[in-house]
Amino acid sequence: MYFESFQQLVFMGGHxxxxxxxxxxxxxxxxxxxLKPLCQKKQMFKNIQVQIDLQKANDKALNRGQDNxxxx
Amino acid sequence: xxxxxxxxxxxRLGSPRWFYQKTQRWLPWLSLVMLTLMxxxxxxxxxxxxxxxxxxxxxxxxxxxxxxSIVALAGYYxxxxxxxxxxxxxxxxSYMLMRSAAPIGAALTFIALVTGAIxxxxxxxxxxxxxxxxxxxxxxxxxxxxVMALRNTYSNNEVADKAAAxxxxxxxxxxxxxxxxxDWWQTxxxxxxxxxxxxxxxxxxxxxxxxVMILGFYSFYAVSLFLFTRxxxxxxxxxxxxxxxxxxxxxxxx
Amino acid sequence: MAVKNILKVENLAFVRNDLVQFExxxxxxxxxxxxxxxxxxxxxxxxxxxxxxxxxxxxAGKLYFRDQLFKDCRFEYLSDILFIxxxxxxxxxxxxxxxxxxxxxxxxxxxQITLALKAxxxxxxxxxxxxxxxxGQHRRVALARLxxxxxxxxxxxEPFAALDKQGVxxxxxxMQNHLEKxxxxxxxxxxxxxKMAARRYKLTPFQExx
Amino acid sequence: xxxxISGGFKAYLxxxxxxxxxxxxDLVKPLIFFLLIAALVPLAIAPEAQRLAxxxxxxxxxxxxxxxxxxxxxxxSDDLNxxxxxxxxxxxxxxxxxxxxxxxxxxxxxxLPLTLLSPVIGIWFSLPSVAVIPxxxxxxxxxxxxxxxxxxxxxxxLPRQGGxxxxxxxxxxxxxxxxxxxxxxxxxxxxxxxxxxxAMLAAFLAIAIALCPLAITAGLRLAKNG
Numbered sequence: 001m002y003f004e005s006f007q008q009l010v011f012m013g014g015h016x017x018x019x020x021x022x023x024x025x026x027x028x029x030x031x032x033x034x035l036k037p038l039c040q041k042k043q044m045f046k047n048i049q050v051q052i053d054l055q056k057a058n059d060k061a062l063n064r065g066q067d068n069x070x071x072x
Numbered sequence: 073x074x075x076x077x078x079x080x081x082x083x084r085l086g087s088p089r090w091f092y093q094k095t096q097r098w099l100p101w102l103s104l105v106m107l108t109l110m111x112x113x114x115x116x117x118x119x120x121x122x123x124x125x126x127x128x129x130x131x132x133x134x135x136x137x138x139x140x141s142i143v144a145l146a147g148y149y150x151x152x153x154x155x156x157x158x159x160x161x162x163x164x165x166s167y168m169l170m171r172s173a174a175p176i177g178a179a180l181t182f183i184a185l186v187t188g189a190i191x192x193x194x195x196x197x198x199x200x201x202x203x204x205x206x207x208x209x210x211x212x213x214x215x216x217x218x219v220m221a222l223r224n225t226y227s228n229n230e231v232a233d234k235a236a237a238x239x240x241x242x243x244x245x246x247x248x249x250x251x252x253x254x255d256w257w258q259t260x261x262x263x264x265x266x267x268x269x270x271x272x273x274x275x276x277x278x279x280x281x282x283x284v285m286i287l288g289f290y291s292f293y294a295v296s297l298f299l300f301t302r303x304x305x306x307x308x309x310x311x312x313x314x315x316x317x318x319x320x321x322x323x324x325x326x
Numbered sequence: 327m328a329v330k331n332i333l334k335v336e337n338l339a340f341v342r343n344d345l346v347q348f349e350x351x352x353x354x355x356x357x358x359x360x361x362x363x364x365x366x367x368x369x370x371x372x373x374x375x376x377x378x379x380x381x382x383x384x385x386a387g388k389l390y391f392r393d394q395l396f397k398d399c400r401f402e403y404l405s406d407i408l409f410i411x412x413x414x415x416x417x418x419x420x421x422x423x424x425x426x427x428x429x430x431x432x433x434x435x436x437x438q439i440t441l442a443l444k445a446x447x448x449x450x451x452x453x454x455x456x457x458x459x460x461x462g463q464h465r466r467v468a469l470a471r472l473x474x475x476x477x478x479x480x481x482x483x484e485p486f487a488a489l490d491k492q493g494v495x496x497x498x499x500x501m502q503n504h505l506e507k508x509x510x511x512x513x514x515x516x517x518x519x520x521k522m523a524a525r526r527y528k529l530t531p532f533q534e535x536x
Numbered sequence: 537x538x539x540x541i542s543g544g545f546k547a548y549l550x551x552x553x554x555x556x557x558x559x560x561x562d563l564v565k566p567l568i569f570f571l572l573i574a575a576l577v578p579l580a581i582a583p584e585a586q587r588l589a590x591x592x593x594x595x596x597x598x599x600x601x602x603x604x605x606x607x608x609x610x611x612x613s614d615d616l617n618x619x620x621x622x623x624x625x626x627x628x629x630x631x632x633x634x635x636x637x638x639x640x641x642x643x644x645x646x647x648l649p650l651t652l653l654s655p656v657i658g659i660w661f662s663l664p665s666v667a668v669i670p671x672x673x674x675x676x677x678x679x680x681x682x683x684x685x686x687x688x689x690x691x692x693x694l695p696r697q698g699g700x701x702x703x704x705x706x707x708x709x710x711x712x713x714x715x716x717x718x719x720x721x722x723x724x725x726x727x728x729x730x731x732x733x734x735a736m737l738a739a740f741l742a743i744a745i746a747l748c749p750l751a752i753t754a755g756l757r758l759a760k761n762g
Contacts, residue, residue, distance in 0.1 A: 001120060002119065002121065002122060002123070003119065009118075012129040013123070013129050015128055015130035015132075018130050018133065018190050018191065018193060018194055019118065019129060019130060019132050022133045022136055022137075022187040022190045022191065023114070023118070023136065025183070025186050025187070025190075026136045026186075026187060029179050029183050030179075030183070030292060033176055034295070034299065036300075037172075037296070037299035037300045037302070038299060041299075041302060041303045041306060044303060044306040044307055044310065045306070045322065048306070048310050048315060048316065048319045049319055052316055052319065159754075162383075211708045211711055214704065214708040215708045217704060218705040221704055221705075222693070225695075225701060226696070228342060229343050229344075230342070230343075231758050234754070235692050235758050238751055238754050238755055238758075239692055239705060242709065242751050243708070243709070245747060246712070249712050249743075250708065250712055253711070253715045253716065253736075256715075257715045257719070260722075308344070376760070381622070381625060381760050382760075402628075403628075404626060404627070405628040409622075411622060413619025414618070415618060415619035415620045415623045416618060417551075417555060417614075417618060418618065419554075419555045419559055420551075420558070428551065429623065455558070
C-alpha cells in the first residue's frame with residue numbers, strides 16, 4: 001500500500017477531495033447504468049402481467065357470453 | 073386455403089428471443105468478471121500505484137478518465153456499426169443494440185468530461201480548460217445527444233431506428249475528422265498545457281492498473297448493453313407469445 | 327411478344343409498429359383492365375399504394391411488373407407509372423401552367439398543356455400563381471396530368487374525393503380512353519363508377535392465424 | 537422549364553432558384569440576420585478596433601454558420617407539405633442529382649450572397665485588408681459544406697421540423713469546418729501561409745459532395761412514413 005494509514009489514503013496529499021469526488025460521481029453514474037435497465041425490466045414485467053390478466057378477463061367474459069347465448 | 077405466406081420478417085423476429093435466452097446464461101458470469109476487474113483496477117490504481125512526479129495524487133483520476141473516454145469513443149463506433157447492420161440487413165436485434173448503446177455511450181462521455189474537469193482543477197487551476205481531449209469529448213457528447221434526440225422524434229419504431237442509424241453513420245465518418253481537427257486546432261493555439269493523458273510514457277506500476285481499468289470498463293459496457301437490450305426486447309416484443317410465457321413462468325417461479 | 331399481364335402482386339403485406347396493416351394482397355392486372363380498391367377508412371389503402379410505388383419496402387410478398395421482379399426493373403417501372411395521391415404536389419409560388427409543365431413528361435407540346443388546362447377549366451388561370459387558387463383547383467391541376475402523361479400504369483388514390491360533377495365526369499372519361507389505348511389503372515374510391523365496369527378488390531384487416 | 541420525371545440536377549436547380557426568386561423574403565432574411573448580428577457585436581463587446589480585429593475571424597464564421605442553419609430548415613419541408621417531395625422520390629433516375637440541385641440552389645441563394653457581403657463585416661470589424669481575399673475564399677468553400685451538412689440535418693428532421701433538433705444534429709458536424717474556416721482568416725491576419733487550412737476546407741467540400749447526398753436521400757425516403 002503506497003499510503004501508510006487509511007487516514008492518509010483519504011487525504012491523499014491534499015488532492016484527495018478531487019480524486020474521491022470524481023470516483024464518487026463515476027460510481028453513481030455507472031451504478032445508474034446498471035440499475036436503470038433492471039427497473040425497466042421489472043416495470044415491463046408488471047405491465048405485461050397486467051395485459052395478460054386483462055386478456056384473460058375479457059376472454060372469460062366472452063366465453064360466458066357465448067354460454068348464455070347457447071343455453072337460452 | 074392455408075395462406076402459406078412466406079413472411080420474411082417472421083424468422084428475423086426469432087433472433088431477439090435467442091439473444092434474450094443467451095444473455096440469460098452469460099450475464100451472471102460476465103458481471104462477475106466486470107466486478108473483479110473494476111474493483112482490482114480501482115484499488116490498485118487509487119491505493120497502490122505511485123503518484124505522478126509533477127501532478128501528485130490527483131493523477132489517480134486517470135484511472136477513471138481515460139478508460140471512460142476510450143470506451144465512450146469505441147461505443148460510438150459500435151453504435152454506428154450496429155445501425156449500419158440494421159440498415160443493410162434489416163435486422164431488428166441490431167437496431168435494439170444500437171438504441172441501447174446510445175445512453176450508455178452518453179453516460180460514459182459524461183463521466184469522462186466530469187472527471188476531466190475535476191482533474192483540471194489541481195493541474196491547471198481551472199475547472200474547464202479547452203484541452204484537445206476534453207473538447208473532442210464534449211463534441212462526442214453532443215453527437216450522442218443528437219442521436220438520442222432524433223431517435224425520439226419519430227413515433228414509428230422502424231423509421232426512428234433508420235433515422236438514428238443514418239445519423240450515427242454520418243457521425244462515425246466525422247468523429248476522426250473532429251478529433252484530428254481539434255488536435256490541429258490545439259497546436260495552433262499551443263498554450264503551455266501538459267498533455268493530460270501521456271499513457272505510454274508512464275511507469276509500468278502506473279500503467280498496469282490503467283489496462284485493468286480499461287478492460288473493466290469494456291466488460292461494464294457489455295453488461296450494461298445486455299441489460300438495456302433485454303429491457304428493449306421486452307418493450308418491443310411484449311405482444312409476442314414467448315414474452316407472455318416468460319412473464320407468467322417467471323411470476324410462478326418467484 | 328406483348329406481355330399480357332402488366333402487374334402481378336403476390337401476398338404483399340406491410341408491418342408498422344408490429345401491427346400487420348391488412349390481409350396480404352394478391353392479384354394480377356392485365357393490359358386494358360382497371361381495379362377498384364375498396365375498403366373502409368384506415369383499412370390501409372394509402373399504405374398499399376405506397377407499397378405499389380416503392381415508397382415503402384414491403385415486409386413480405388413480391389411485386390412483378392411485366393413479369394419482372396420490381397427490384398430488377400425499377401427504372402422501367404417508375405418511368406412507366408403515374409401516381410396521383412392525396413396531395414396535389416403543386417408549388418404555390420409557380421403559375422398553373424408552370425406547375426403542369428413541371429409535372430408533365432418532356433415531349434408534351436404547349437398545345438397539349440393548354441388542352442389539358444381547358445379540360446379542367448383552368449385555361450384562363452394559366453399564368454396566375456397557385457397561391458391565389460383554392461385547394462380544389464390545386465387538385466384539378468394535378469388531375470390535368472391525366473391528359474398529358476404517357477405512362478401506361480395509373481395509380482389513383484381516391485381521385486374522386488371532394489370533386490364536383492364535371493370533375494368526376496372528366497376523370498371517368500380520361501380513365502376510359504386510357505383503358506381503350508391499352509393502359510391499366512389501379513384506383514381506390516368510396517363511390518361507384520357510373521359509366522365504367524371495374525374489377526373490385528376488398529381490402530380486409532389482418533386476421534391472426536390462431 | 538423542364539420537368540421532374542426526367543429532369544435531374546439542372547431541373548431542380550432551375551426550379552428552386554425560380555422559387556427563391558419568386559418569394560423574396562425567404563431570400564433576404566438570412567442576409568439581414570447576418571448583418572444585424574454583426575452590427576450588434578461591437579455594441580456587446582467593445583468598439584476599439586484592435587479588440588474587434590482579434591475576434592473578427594471567428595465571429596464572421598459563427599455568423600455564416602448561424603445564417604445557413606436558419607435557412608436550411610425549409611429546404612425540404614415545403615416540398616413535403618405540398619406533396620412535390622413524393623413526386624421527387626418517384627422519379628426513376630437517381631435521387632442524388634435532384635438533391636444536389638436543390639442544395640446548390642440553396643447555396644447560390646444563401647452562401648454566395650453571404651460571401652459577397654462579408655467584406656462589409658470585415659470593414660466593421662477592422663479586419664486587415666490582406667485577410668479579405670482569404671476570408672472570401674474560405675467562405676465560398678465553407679458555406680457550400682455548411683449547406684450540404686445542413687441538408688443532411690434537414691432531411692433527417694423532416695417530419696418534426698425542430699429548429700433546436702436540427703442545430704443539435706448539425707452543430708457537431710460543423711465544428712471542423714468552423715475550425716479551419718476561422719483558422720484560414722486568422723493565419724492570413726497573422727501573415728502566415730493561409731493556403732493550408734483553405735486546402736482542408738476544399739477537402740471537406742469534396743468529402744461532403746461525395747457522402748452527404750447518400751445520407752440525404754436515405755433521410756428523405758424515411759420522411760414519407762415517419
